[in-house]
Amino acid sequence: MKNERNHELLEQYPQLKELAKKDTVFWENTNRMKKPKTMHFTMSEVEDAEETLQRFSSYLKVVFPELVKSDGLIESTIEEMAEMKNALEQRYDVSIPGQLLLKCDHNLPISGSIKARGGIYEVLKHAERLALASGKLKVEDDYVVLATEAFQSFFRHYTIAVGSTGNLGLSIGIMGKKLGFNVVVHMSSDAKKWKKDLLREKGATVIEYEADYSVAVEQGRQEAIQDPMCHFIDDENSKDLFAGYAVAAKRLKGQLEKANITVNSAHPLFVYLPCGVGGGPGGVAYGLRELFGEHVHIFFAEPVASPCMTLGLMTGLHDEISVEDIGLDNKTEADGLAVGRASKFVGKVMDTYISGCYTVKDEELFTSLALAMESEELFLEPSAHAGMFGPIQLMKNGQKYLEKHHLTDKMEQATHIVWATGGSMVPKEMREDYLKQTTL
Incomplete structure (x- = not known):
């Protein structure tokens, strides 16, 4: 802790000590059921986003032939992970009652990550x-x-x-260049080389920074202000990005209905979303809570070195506090989650929407990577594996949460969804490098 304010925060929020030590933390959001603060965003904007994407479907089918089969829809499936569930239970000596599903955004067409939702939508809009x-x-x-x-x-x-940090830049670079735009991507030091190389191959200009994500965003924002012909896609504040991500919730609802999966007071839905600055998971969470209300329980997953959303929500300071303020270095192999300061816009919205947050150590991401390959022949990039620890954290450390919300006797009818945020575009040699780091 760096100053007097942070010393006071330590006394007020004991879990900050655990965050500062890079211990894994399960934090319950006690503001979840309070009335949401007034915000200048509604589900009508999500409806508008869906209609806009529909208007572009004929164009998308022509320029991305892989979308012909889906009639121009950029969407992913939900898949059961029975073998992975067994593997996690055995590895962590815990029972996960209910059904474990994967929302396969790692396979989203065009750019292979959750960022294909909001990022591509804002470019199209x-x-x-x-x-x-x-x-x-x-x-x-x-x-x-x-x-x-x-x-x-x-x-x-x-x-x-x-x-x-990588995936949003990929989505915007690929879509922007396809339309004909000049595209400039300001990349933080955490961004993987292969993502920078692919962007340059697509014709985008990549500007690299030794500093972290926040500096890359701020530099990009300042340069864009100087150019009236430049539109800056602001991952920290954009409502268009948020709306594009939130479209996923409506589509998931339809997929669950088609699969005869019920969500109600007797059949709770738990969703685990890896979180960086917060835009992607925030948009999804907003849509899910609007559609499922109190019957959906949403948890954000963050690396122990970069728990910016946990920190902002826990203290109520949101973007006014960074992980560096509590002595963390923001260095993680989960490059998409390497963010030191949460989005002000998203953090304040999530204050009454999500159930809580938890943190994960990098080595556990690689353990999960190995388990998924062994049990399901499933590859996700390390940051996406943060979601896999949601059911484990919930069942090991969330018993008070389950009791408080009268869920303990309903867990056998629960559905758990891990949101797979990226991975299908990772090059073969990079996959092999990741697998070399795994231990079972």
Whole structure:
């Protein structure tokens, strides 16, 4: 702890001592059932996002042939993980009652991560906004016209910029360049080399920083302000990103209904989301709580070195405190989660939406990586494995939470969903490197 304020926080929030020591922490959010604060965001914006994505479906099918099968829909499946559930139970000597499912965003088309939702949506929305304002496009047109050279030439006059640890940059770079935009991605020191290389291969400009994510975002934001032709996609504050992510909740609801999986007071739903700055998991969590209410229990997962959302929510300081303030270095192999300061916008919304947060050590991410390969032949990048520890943390350290919410006798009918946030685009040699780090 660096100063007097932080010393006072230590006294007020005893779990901060555990966070500061890089111990694994399970933190319950006691504000969950309070009335949400007034916010300038509603489900109507999520409906708008879904309609926008639908308008682009004909265009997306043409420029990304892999979307023909889904009729232009960027979506992932849910899959049962019975073998992984058994492997986790044996490894951690814990019983996980109910069904364990994987939300397979690691297989999302185009960019292979949860960022394909919000990131691609904001690029498409910006392109639509420019095209409509120019008079070159009408809402009732078939958006396949956006694949023509005329529109490519039009979008070349504009730039899209973003600050990223990796996956958001990939989504925006791939989609932005496909439309014809100039794309500038400000990448933090945590970003993996293969992600930078792929972006450059796609034609994006990559600017690298020795500093962490927050510096990359701020530099990108400042440069964009100087250029009236540049749109900055702000991972810390963008409501368009948030809306794009929240679309996932509506689609998940439909998938659960199709699979005859009930969510109600007798059949609770638990969802575990890896969390960096908070935009992706925050958008998903917002949509899930709006649709399922008190019957969904959402937990954010963070590395022990980068628990920015846990820290912000626990203290109520949100973006006014960073992990460095409690002596943490923000260094983790979970590159997408290497964020030192949580989003102000998302943190304040999540204050009454999520059930809690937990932290995970890097070595456990690699243990999970090995278990998933051995039990399910499933590869996810390390950051995505943070979600796998949700059911373990809940059953080992969340008994008071279950008792308080009268869930203890309902767990056999529970559904647990681990949100797989990325992995399908990781190169073969990188996968092999990750596997070398695993221990069972």
